[in-house]
Amino acid sequence: MNQKIAEYVDIINNALKNIEYPQQPDSLYAPIRYELALGGKRIRPVLMLMACELFGGDINQAINPAIGLEMFHNFTLLHDDVMDKSDLRRGKPTVHKMWDENHAILSGDAMQIISTQLMTQVPPRFMPAVIETFLKTALEICEGQQFDMEFESRKDVTTDEYINMIRLKTAVLLGCALKIGAIIAGAPVAQANSLYHFGENLGLAFQLQDDYLDVYGDPIIFGKNIGGDIINEKKTFMLIEATRLAEGKDADTLKQFLGNNDVDPREKVTAVTNVYNNLGIDKLCQEKAEAYYNAALACMDEILVPEDRKLPLLALAKSLLNRDH
Amino acid sequence: MNQKIAEYVDIINNALKNIEYPQQPDSLYAPIRYELALGGKRIRPVLMLMACELFGGDINQAINPAIGLEMFHNFTLLHDDVMDKSDLRRGKPTVHKMWDENHAILSGDAMQIISTQLMTQVPPRFMPAVIETFLKTALEICEGQQFDMEFESRKDVTTDEYINMIRLKTAVLLGCALKIGAIIAGAPVAQANSLYHFGENLGLAFQLQDDYLDVYGDPIIFGKNIGGDIINEKKTFMLIEATRLAEGKDADTLKQFLGNNDVDPREKVTAVTNVYNNLGIDKLCQEKAEAYYNAALACMDEILVPEDRKLPLLALAKSLLNRDH
Numbered sequence: 016m017n018q019k020i021a022e023y024v025d026i027i028n029n030a031l032k033n034i035e036y037p038q039q040p041d042s043l044y045a046p047i048r049y050e051l052a053l054g055g056k057r058i059r060p061v062l063m064l065m066a067c068e069l070f071g072g073d074i075n076q077a078i079n080p081a082i083g084l085e086m087f088h089n090f091t092l093l094h095d096d097v098m099d100k101s102d103l104r105r106g107k108p109t110v111h112k113m114w115d116e117n118h119a120i121l122s123g124d125a126m127q128i129i130s131t132q133l134m135t136q137v138p139p140r141f142m143p144a145v146i147e148t149f150l151k152t153a154l155e156i157c158e159g160q161q162f163d164m165e166f167e168s169r170k171d172v173t174t175d176e177y178i179n180m181i182r183l184k185t186a187v188l189l190g191c192a193l194k195i196g197a198i199i200a201g202a203p204v205a206q207a208n209s210l211y212h213f214g215e216n217l218g219l220a221f222q223l224q225d226d227y228l229d230v231y232g233d234p235i236i237f238g239k240n241i242g243g244d245i246i247n248e249k250k251t252f253m254l255i256e257a258t259r260l261a262e263g264k265d266a267d268t269l270k271q272f273l274g275n276n277d278v279d280p281r282e283k284v285t286a287v288t289n290v291y292n293n294l295g296i297d298k299l300c301q302e303k304a305e306a307y308y309n310a311a312l313a314c315m316d317e318i319l320v321p322e323d324r325k326l327p328l329l330a331l332a333k334s335l336l337n338r339d340h
Numbered sequence: 341m342n343q344k345i346a347e348y349v350d351i352i353n354n355a356l357k358n359i360e361y362p363q364q365p366d367s368l369y370a371p372i373r374y375e376l377a378l379g380g381k382r383i384r385p386v387l388m389l390m391a392c393e394l395f396g397g398d399i400n401q402a403i404n405p406a407i408g409l410e411m412f413h414n415f416t417l418l419h420d421d422v423m424d425k426s427d428l429r430r431g432k433p434t435v436h437k438m439w440d441e442n443h444a445i446l447s448g449d450a451m452q453i454i455s456t457q458l459m460t461q462v463p464p465r466f467m468p469a470v471i472e473t474f475l476k477t478a479l480e481i482c483e484g485q486q487f488d489m490e491f492e493s494r495k496d497v498t499t500d501e502y503i504n505m506i507r508l509k510t511a512v513l514l515g516c517a518l519k520i521g522a523i524i525a526g527a528p529v530a531q532a533n534s535l536y537h538f539g540e541n542l543g544l545a546f547q548l549q550d551d552y553l554d555v556y557g558d559p560i561i562f563g564k565n566i567g568g569d570i571i572n573e574k575k576t577f578m579l580i581e582a583t584r585l586a587e588g589k590d591a592d593t594l595k596q597f598l599g600n601n602d603v604d605p606r607e608k609v610t611a612v613t614n615v616y617n618n619l620g621i622d623k624l625c626q627e628k629a630e631a632y633y634n635a636a637l638a639c640m641d642e643i644l645v646p647e648d649r650k651l652p653l654l655a656l657a658k659s660l661l662n663r664d665h
Contacts, residue, residue: 043486094449098442117423117489120445124419125482127452132475139468146471150457157450161368164442
């Protein structure tokens with residue numbers, strides 16, 4: 016990441032650290048501080064500040080909604096971890112492990128409220144549009160999480176359904192971050208919407224790339240164990256397409272390894288990855304990601320500001336999609 | 341309840357029934373419909389409509405925030421039921437029993453968002469004040485629930501702490517309902533605040549009366565089993581005061597029955613109730629409730645509208661506190 020982005024991350028981290036919570040009850044607010052201190056790349060609030068700057072806005076007016084959006088994102092992680100029964104988040108115990116499930120539920124609820132409060136702290140003339148954009152996105156993210164959980168027990172998930180799920184669960188929040196930044200800079204509605212779609216397409220490309228890296232990434236750079244999605248049989252674009260396209264021996268391999276708890280996980284990863292290789296699923300996934308990336312670039316072409324102003328956002332977008340080298 | 345109130349309840353129930361949810365994912369929205377269809381007295385939204393009318397406002401402008409507040413109230417019940425592991429709500433299975441915990445968590449999250457959306461659907465000039473009042477109250481309710489859970493494992497809860505807990509968990513939402521109704525009617529800030537404090541004091545009186553009826557109420561009229569708080573050793577005003585005041589034989593009785601899982605629940609209720617009787621805790625609790633009721637009436641005296649306009653709200657307040665006859 017370039018220096019500009021590093022500066023923005025500092026601004027966000029400082030603002031997050033300086034949030035003043037009520038003194039009592041400490042056990043409601045301590046889990047919030049803990050969750051936010053786990054770190055993260057702060058992509059969403061940084062996108063908001065960059066969008067504000069893109070349209071010549073004052074980024075100081077975007078700091079509160081930016082940390083509000085980061086607070087909301089972390090609320091979704093906190094509740095998702097409860098629902099997914101995850102023990103670790105960024106290598107540290109999740110809130111329901113450090114405290115308990117009740118603390119995680121209630122502190123999450125409080126985070127959702129505080130994030131909305133922060134979102135209202137914008138110049139009054141922008142507030143209705145900011146709140147409307149935020150709440151619409153917030154509800155879509157709940158829908159995405161619900162689809163994600165439903166897909167676990169469904170065998171007939173289609174590629175379109177998967178794309179819609181990751182759009183809701185991941186992509187819309189990037190679009191929302193950018194749109195709110197644009198609104199606060201006073202950008203025309205159509206321009207703010209173009210930037211929204213830039214973010215939405217970027218988010219889709221990002222998630223497809225994330226799925227790809229879960230199989231083909233370098234574990235040291237990627238920061239996660241490779242093959243987790245295959246072991247959990249997560250219905251990603253890759254697994255759905257492989258199941259749809261596989262014939263003969265490849266179909267037999269998938270049949271043998273999927274829905275079978277008696278197989279060695281490493282063998283399973285190797286076998287399914289081989290099927291992906293045979294069918295060219297790796298290439299298919301990267302092409303799909305690239306198509307969304309190009310769609311994002313096309314949206315950026317609609318933005319009517321001097322081209323050099325777009326460079327920081329375009330650089331960030333590129334870096335998001337090239338995480339393995 | 342008088343006819344006017346019954347009309348308001350109809351308006352609220354119709355508006356709740358007519359909320360249009362997205363078609364998909366049905367499993368996110370079905371629990372919301374279910375929770376709202378469990379019924380309830382709709383006190384909070386009715387208070388909002390009455391407050392709006394008190395100041396000569398158009399109640400049609402208050403319907404969306406009114407059902408938003410009822411949605412929020414039901415969200416808190418839904419998540420509280422998960423945290424308290426309650427199997428029943430208004431005699432029917434709770435959402436986490438009908439579906440599972442994950443559905444209850446996520447549908448509750450969605451309810452919180454939808455309630456905020458409804459809260460924004462007011463004339464734009466009132467929106468900032470409405471949202472600010474709502475979010476402040478929403479966070480206080482989380483604080484109240486956190487204190488309530490903490491008090492379960494604490495032995496040194498004071499009366500003041502208990503009063504503050506029920507203020508946050510119950511009373512502020514009544515105040516909030518009334519204040520938002522006043523805001524939408526264009527009432528001056530000081531008047532809206534007086535009405536808020538009317539509701540807050542009424543809420544405290546109501547909760548103390550509820551505690552009283554849990555021990556001394558007629559189970560048929562009260563609609564709950566009598567003595568539940570004593571069996572669960574809930575640190576109510578009555579138990580805290582009894583523990584503080586008991587001496588000699590009364591102190592021994594409390595010592596014998598509290599923290600003792602081997603005693604017959606019915607014997608425990610009788611023994612602790614006898615201690616309450618000996619110490620005059622019943623009278624103390626009713627006096628405390630009455631003091632808050634009188635404080636509420638004093639707040640209503642500050643409201644500068646013709647006295648006859650106050651009658652419906654005063655009648656509702658009275659009926660709330662006389663539920664056992």
